[in-house]
Amino acid sequence: MxxxxxxxxxxxxxxxxxxxxxxxxxxxxxxxxxAERMGASLSTVRRMEKGDVRVPIHFFARALHVFGEIQALAHLLDTARDEIGLTLMDERLPKRVRSKPGGTSGAL
Structure with missing residues (x-):
């Protein structure tokens, strides 16, 4: 269920x-x-436009593509700008980093 x-x-x-x-x-x-441009049925387009949550996301993506707006979907959760995720990662960074004997400094 x-x-x-x-x-x-x-x-x-x-x-x-x-x-x-x-x-x-x-x-x-x-x-x-x-529907034709999306490769979908007319009923799928009608259901999608009514906000039917059972319509698979790829149909919404195809519609965005037809309208030239697919980049909006690609940038919905931009991990480079995910402030919460980045903050959580930064909190887990080590306080100090010790060099290993005979190792490299890690500098480029």
Whole structure:
């Protein structure tokens, strides 16, 4: 039995679906045309635009690709700017580093 989907997740998927619908309509693209460009069925596009959480993420990614916005997905969790993750890593750094006998300093 799957756990229920958290409300913030549901809301985010619903908003993404609405935004895809708006972007499609602003570009004067029909749902059928978007489905064809995405390699998806018309019903998948309709469900996606309604924010159906059961639509696999790759369909949302394909829609973003059609709109030229795939980089938005690629940068969602940019680990180079993950302040929490970087802070946790920095907290685990050793206070001192001792050189090993006969070893190198580690300098480039």
């Amino acid at each position: 799957e756990s229920p989907i958290p409300l913030p997740v549901e809301r985010a998927i619903h908003k993404l679906g609405s935004d895809i619908s708006l972007a499609r309509r602003r570009r004067h693209i029909s749902q059928a045309s978007l």
